[in-house]
Amino acid sequence: MLLMLAQWLAQDIRAFNVFNYITLRAVLAAMTALLISFVAGPAVIRWLAAKKIGQAVRTDGPQTHLSKSGTPTMGGALILIAIAITTLLWGDLGNRYLWVVLIVTLSFGAIGWYDDWKKVVYRDPKGLASRWKYFWQSVFGLAAAVYLGLTANVPAQMALIVPFFKTVAYPLGVVGFIVLTYFVIVGTSNAVNLTDGLDGLAIMPAVMIAGALAIFAYVAGNAVFAKYLLLPYVPGAGELAVFLGAMAGAGLGFLWFNAYPAEVFMGDVGALALGAALGTVAVIVRQEIVLAIMGGVFVAETLSVAAQVLYFKFTGGKRIFRMAPLHHHYELGGWKETQVVVRFWIITIMLVLVGLSTLKLR
Numbered sequence: 001m002l003l004m005l006a007q008w009l010a011q012d013i014r015a016f017n018v019f020n021y022i023t024l025r026a027v028l029a030a031m032t033a034l035l036i037s038f039v040a041g042p043a044v045i046r047w048l049a050a051k052k053i054g055q056a057v058r059t060d061g062p063q064t065h066l067s068k069s070g071t072p073t074m075g076g077a078l079i080l081i082a083i084a085i086t087t088l089l090w091g092d093l094g095n096r097y098l099w100v101v102l103i104v105t106l107s108f109g110a111i112g113w114y115d116d117w118k119k120v121v122y123r124d125p126k127g128l129a130s131r132w133k134y135f136w137q138s139v140f141g142l143a144a145a146v147y148l149g150l151t152a153n154v155p156a157q158m159a160l161i162v163p164f165f166k167t168v169a170y171p172l173g174v175v176g177f178i179v180l181t182y183f184v185i186v187g188t189s190n191a192v193n194l195t196d197g198l199d200g201l202a203i204m205p206a207v208m209i210a211g212a213l214a215i216f217a218y219v220a221g222n223a224v225f226a227k228y229l230l231l232p233y234v235p236g237a238g239e240l241a242v243f244l245g246a247m248a249g250a251g252l253g254f255l256w257f258n259a260y261p262a263e264v265f266m267g268d269v270g271a272l273a274l275g276a277a278l279g280t281v282a283v284i285v286r287q288e289i290v291l292a293i294m295g296g297v298f299v300a301e302t303l304s305v306a307a308q309v310l311y312f313k314f315t316g317g318k319r320i321f322r323m324a325p326l327h328h329h330y331e332l333g334g335w336k337e338t339q340v341v342v343r344f345w346i347i348t349i350m351l352v353l354v355g356l357s358t359l360k361l362r
Contacts, residue, residue, distance in 0.1 A: 022221075025090045025091075026090075026214060026218075026244070027245060029086045029243075029249065030245040031249060032089060032246070033083060033246040034250070036085060037082050037254055038253050040081070041078060041253065041254070041257050042257075044075065044077070048072035052120075053120050054070035071262060073120065073265040073266075073267040074116045074117075074120070074267040075267060077269050078253075078254060078264075079247075079266070079270050079273075080105065080106060080109045080250075080269070082246065082249070082250035083243070083247055087243050090246070091242045091243060092239050095236050096151070096236065098242070100144060100280065100284075101240060101243055101284070104276050104277065104280045105277040105280075107140040108137065108275070109269050109270070111137060111268070112270065112271065112273060115269075115272075116267040116268050137189060137190070137272070138182070141276070142178075142182050144280060148177070148178075149177045149178040157232055158177040159286065160172055161231070161232065161286045161287065163290050163355075163362075164358055164361055166230050184282060184288050185279040186279075188279030188291065189271075189273075190275065192206060192271045194302055195271075195297060195298050196265075197325060197328065198331075198337050198340060198341050199258060199337065200255055201327060201340070201341045203254055203255050203270075204255060204345050204348070205344070207248045207252055208352050209352060210248045211244065211248050211352075213240075213287070216287050216290070217237050217239075217240040217281060217284075217285050218238050219359065220232065220284075220285040221233075221235065221236060221238020230362055231286070232286045234284060237285050240284065251274070260338050260341065278295070279291070290358055291355075294351050294354070295348075295351075297348050297351070301325040304320075304324045305324045308324035327340050
């Protein structure tokens, strides 16, 4: 019934010739995805609980997390369903960028789904072996990178843009672009996944970054705005604002149930997919460095894990942090879970504002 209502609304708006307005469709996409998440969320949680699809908590993690064991997980599927339905309703289905991002998102979601399934069925907190997870991420990430690299229209769409400078851009060429794209997509996917360790910690930064990237996408897809703001003009990129609106709405709807104390966890099915989506959009609109700035929390979490592992190996067992990823370090240092989450949100807000300032500060 909800799908029929959304279809009717979309047809009605088309009849009034306002479907051509990307900004309006982006707002409607956010509202539609939010509504789907709100309405379907309780039913999904009940189904997950009935099927005993509960979180298997790591025994080597903070002891306070043991109480989370059994909480329904794989709730990220709700986010992906809301995004997919909303994008198909409000998006221009003739836009190739829209399909690239949607396919990448669902592909990485499928990897996460299988990973979560192994955790649930076999009660193994480690899930899918890392080598196989990375292999399939590489397959889908490389496929997207090759497609985007071979279909780029002009050299400017394959240059690394340095923010805060008017004319500083480094041409990458097709091979360089493909390599960079691959690492951005796969790297962002894993960074969001590493961050998703506390109630609401990963989803809110993802929502905020999606909203900011929607602005970049709209500007990049508008020849007048792109020229005025000295950004590469990428025809068709503006349509990604609709996808990102859906992502923001679906994420906020999910946060309603994921806020502390969480009724449901996102799982790898959501974290891997959302990270891959953000990385793919950033590559298309040529804002990889800005993504790294706005996603500073994701970057810090990833670096903390890498530093901890390397330092542990080279020093024979010594540690830099009390525990990695970084949010566990602060938990063990005395911060409450809610303090860690909200403070990381505040940091993300500031970093997103810095990223948005690059639109004009050049």
